[in-house]
Amino acid sequence: MDGNPFSAEEIARRLDIVRHEIAVCGLDAAVFASPENVFYLTGLDHWGYFAPHLLIVPVEGRPVLVTRAMERVTIENHVRSAEFRGHSDSETAADLAARILAERGLSSRRLGLEFWTAGLSHGLARRLEALVEAEWTDVSNLVDRLRLVKSLEEQALMRKAAAITNIAAQAAIDAVHDGAAERDVAAECLAAMTRAGGHVPGFGPFIRPFSRLGEEHTTWGSARYRKGEPVFIELSGCVSRYHAPLGRLVRLGGISDADARMAEIAAEAFRAVVDALRPGARARDVYAAWQNVADERGLSHYRRHHCGYCVGIGQPPSWTGGNSVTGLRHDSDLAIRTGMSFHILSWLMGTGRGDDFISNTVLLTDDGPEVLTRTPMGPILR
Numbered sequence: 001m002d003g004n005p006f007s008a009e010e011i012a013r014r015l016d017i018v019r020h021e022i023a024v025c026g027l028d029a030a031v032f033a034s035p036e037n038v039f040y041l042t043g044l045d046h047w048g049y050f051a052p053h054l055l056i057v058p059v060e061g062r063p064v065l066v067t068r069a070m071e072r073v074t075i076e077n078h079v080r081s082a083e084f085r086g087h088s089d090s091e092t093a094a095d096l097a098a099r100i101l102a103e104r105g106l107s108s109r110r111l112g113l114e115f116w117t118a119g120l121s122h123g124l125a126r127r128l129e130a131l132v133e134a135e136w137t138d139v140s141n142l143v144d145r146l147r148l149v150k151s152l153e154e155q156a157l158m159r160k161a162a163a164i165t166n167i168a169a170q171a172a173i174d175a176v177h178d179g180a181a182e183r184d185v186a187a188e189c190l191a192a193m194t195r196a197g198g199h200v201p202g203f204g205p206f207i208r209p210f211s212r213l214g215e216e217h218t219t220w221g222s223a224r225y226r227k228g229e230p231v232f233i234e235l236s237g238c239v240s241r242y243h244a245p246l247g248r249l250v251r252l253g254g255i256s257d258a259d260a261r262m263a264e265i266a267a268e269a270f271r272a273v274v275d276a277l278r279p280g281a282r283a284r285d286v287y288a289a290w291q292n293v294a295d296e297r298g299l300s301h302y303r304r305h306h307c308g309y310c311v312g313i314g315q316p317p318s319w320t321g322g323n324s325v326t327g328l329r330h331d332s333d334l335a336i337r338t339g340m341s342f343h344i345l346s347w348l349m350g351t352g353r354g355d356d357f358i359s360n361t362v363l364l365t366d367d368g369p370e371v372l373t374r375t376p377m378g379p380i381l382r
Helices: 008-024 035-042 069-078 093-103 122-131 142-147 152-175 182-195 257-276 283-296
Strands: 029-032 054-058 064-068 083-087 110-113 135-138 206-209 231-239 242-251 308-310 341-348 356-365 368-371
Touching: 008 029, 008 035, 008 054, 008 142, 029 035, 035 054, 035 142, 054 093, 064 069, 064 093, 069 083, 083 093, 093 122, 110 122, 152 182, 152 231, 152 242, 152 356, 182 206, 182 231, 231 356, 242 341, 257 283, 257 341, 257 356, 257 368
Parallel strands: 029 110, 064 083, 110 135
Antiparallel strands: 029 054, 054 064, 206 231, 231 242, 242 356, 308 341, 341 356, 356 368
């Protein structure tokens, strides 16, 4: 969060591709409101995204970034690819965007707008449409699709994030013991993450006792960990908004034979997913590789909604890249491509025959799948 992480050439390349895609759609310009996409196209890394940011990208001409006037210093320090126009707090981003579109001669043309993003409220979208008599087209996912494949600059940031993930995960694991306060484990994790050079992650870290495992997106509380109850850890380091998550179970006081067997299956299924990540494969094929292991090991009754999802840029409150998840599902036709990165989850919890869970971030490179997070998979006993 201390500057633009991208080279000028990287940003220019992205904008060229986006302009091409806008033209292919038959549009004269598009307005992007997703914080992740604004960051991707400008490099603006700050916490000001709680307020609307509208990035106007014309097919021809310099983009314009519209947000609150008070963000001028940050944007001037971070953004080289767009003109900044700030609005006062007595008007909305839509008011100023409408004036800019009129100035550019675009107010009655064919325009794109991201309908499906948490960065654009219903009220703001309605106001923009009321003020600008254009023919509006939904361009949701136009930039999101481009973000799925990571450039070499992005891959370097992913590796840095993964290194911090490993440090933070090990700090959390080392802090877990019988009687440890939940908040103390979290504090050690966050301190290690920060000292290692990490930025504030979009999620978590999620660290909670097994009794609250089903609370998908809650984390530490005021209780203490006790012998006999596993501790769930899922976290990610973050560098310049790039994330590389992992997940582990920490077992206090030993592991049952059933859970030990399940740990073997979880590891085997994870390796099957990694082996299936090949250019040209479909997401459904990758999921099938995971499910086949479960089936062959006597768990044909067990199904998951996915065995992983695409990961990279994440703005709070998520590391998934927005308010939707691009998952490796049994029915997904997503084509796997070199440069994609995934949070792979081998989740075998509630099977009735034992429990285990491991997850790692995997990047598909020219040389094949690279497991970025390298904390030992376990079983982890404390």
